[in-house]
Amino acid sequence: SYVLTQPPSVSVAPGQTAKIACGGNDIGSKSVHWYQQKPGQAPVLVVYDDSDRPSGIPERFSGSTSGNTATLTISRVEAGDEADYYCQVWDSSSDLLFGGGTKLTVL
């Protein structure tokens, strides 16, 4: 079955750029989606289809994929960006699949 691997945590100072990786075999050939989840709240879609943003999501959030890694990039990080972030794909062997999640800490 397909596996998505995320680092458990990423830390960044306010105003800097955060990069959250999501590893998977040939993930560049799949459509990757990213969700933000703040404590006690439901997930929110922040990037879909590798690099598209839903309406209402700031341009500071961007996505990319290459080879075996997808990356969510958050520019000019703010305190309000502190949250858990999950990548997600669909795979024929695993159906709908989430990564384990990355906790973003804003220092």
Added chain:
Amino acid sequence: EVQLVESGGGLIQPGGSVRLSCVASGVTVSSNYMSWVRQAPGKGLEWVSSMYMSGRIDNADSVKGRFTISRDHSKNTLYLEMNSLRADDTAVYYCARGVDDLYYMDVWGKGTTVTVSS
């Protein structure tokens, strides 16, 4: 505005059953790709089950044979019938509207909590 509201969670004994409901507004359940996703305490997101517009159903291996997704067009409601519940089914259960050609979920409910314990 699209809104999904889940209900039906609670404290269930091991081996018991419960039916979760997800009432939709601003969107027609039977015309969309709808899913249930759960999150165990302190854990990540886990996909549970999905229903396509066509009525096709996909289930995670962990719930096959125990959970059944269904919908009622007249009530614009999505359901998750959960049987033979185990302690590891304890989680917040989210209802979500998705896009079935790319398989992402763009609208989520606030969730309902199911606790399986004696």
